[in-house]
Amino acid sequence: MKWLTVNCTEELPKQWDQLAGENIFLKRRFLQHLETVNPCQQTYNMLLETDQLKAAYVDYRLKPDIFTYSIFTLKIPVTIMGIPCSVAKEGFSVCSGYEKFVLAHFQAKKGAKLILNSALGLPAKGGNTLPSCKMEVLWSSFNQYLESLRSPYRYRIKKAKKKWQDVKVDYIKPHAFDRDYYQLYEEVYLNSHAKLEKLNFEFFQQQPLPSIIIIATHKEQKLGFAQVVDNGRELIFLFIGFSHKLNSTFDIYLNLLLEIIDFAIDNRFKTIDLGQTAEETKLKLGSELFTKGMYISHSNFLLDKLANQYINLFSYQIPIYDFRVFKMGETDENFTS
Structure with missing residues (x-):
């Protein structure tokens, strides 16, 4: 197995779109559009095994407020695995059994890292971002x-x-x-x-x-x-x-x-x-x-440990809702709001 990282969508193979599947935002055409209208140091990472693409992800650099979902405020440079335009889709696609390799490769990058909008449970301690x-x-x-x-x-x-x-x-x-x-x-x-x-x-x-x-x-x-x-x-x-x-x-x-x-x-x-x-x-x-996962890591051992120990400070706390919106065979006379 080997990892290949490129900085331009023109260098991505057709296999990238095949692995992206139904995630229209992860396909080359849209990513190329984002390179033009929203350049933010995007890189495209591919895991190859005998010339077959087993995993792919996009990352980019941003300076967000890492306490967006809490009462605190702190903006620091972060490498984010995700689609660089705030959509509710994942910025990666991976064949079953290769998730740990994606996580390890991304976590090896320097500085603060953040994985957003993961519908797939990754082998790490995670929190929640906004649900879909x-x-x-x-x-x-x-x-x-x-x-x-x-x-x-x-x-x-x-x-x-x-x-x-x-x-x-x-x-x-x-x-x-x-x-x-x-x-x-x-x-x-x-x-x-x-x-x-x-x-x-x-x-x-x-x-x-x-x-x-x-x-x-x-x-x-x-x-x-x-x-x-x-x-x-x-x-x-x-x-x-x-x-x-x-x-x-x-x-x-x-x-x-x-x-x-x-x-x-x-x-x-x-x-x-x-x-x-x-x-x-x-x-x-x-x-x-539908819940969406968030994972935080840092190349500094102490900061990484603290971030994961207190991940609830970064995580979105989903309120408990109990709405019965549809009739489900009942009549209006039975309803209470």
Whole structure:
């Protein structure tokens, strides 16, 4: 076995995409896009055994707040194994039985290291990053979806929809994305509690993935947008932007999530990945939580020991939710909110 590290996607073999499988963000086309619009010292690491690719991962350099999910604040340079654009997918793919080699290779790098969004349990002590919210699409129409909800949750959606009745919703391709909508993305980013990197305008406008941007306007006023990606049977909610000042007037955030669900139903997707953050709102729409692992290490023995001993300080503490969103064969008269 041998490891090969390169600094450019043009040097990656076709086997890389084959190993990436259904992770559209780990494929060469998207990674090449990120090299252009979000350069952050990316490297691409491959484990080869008799010329067969057994493991692959992306890492990049960033200076995040390592206490994002706690009351403390500390920004230090970190090498991150992940997709360099804050998506809820893993930055690695590995054949079964080779996980320990990926972990060992990454942990051998100098300085502080962080593995984000791992859906796969790695052979190390880990914590949690933000969970992902996913929804199965079980309905043939949006009205059928509404009727499947228990009355308190249906009432909340209908209340939001009343605020949305004079709003115009359109679908545009990435090349039509403009600076006004980008400013709404920046507004959301600035108000976010879990910041990593801020993406530039070209990330959206030059998006190479099969993407649609849902836009909402009211009397020429741009209210917000939601970008979604077609990943075969799965619709992925990527990024959002909206006016915080007008959010309560139009219930923009909730209504854009509902537009995503409506779009998924109309286009017969099987699942929706609603991403991370705002999990309470998304759970009340009927999604489920999927935990994502986080692993921390450091080349300094003492710092590595301390980081792993107190990993809960870095880890996201997932609240306990108990929402019964769907009827499950019951009648509305049986429901209590």
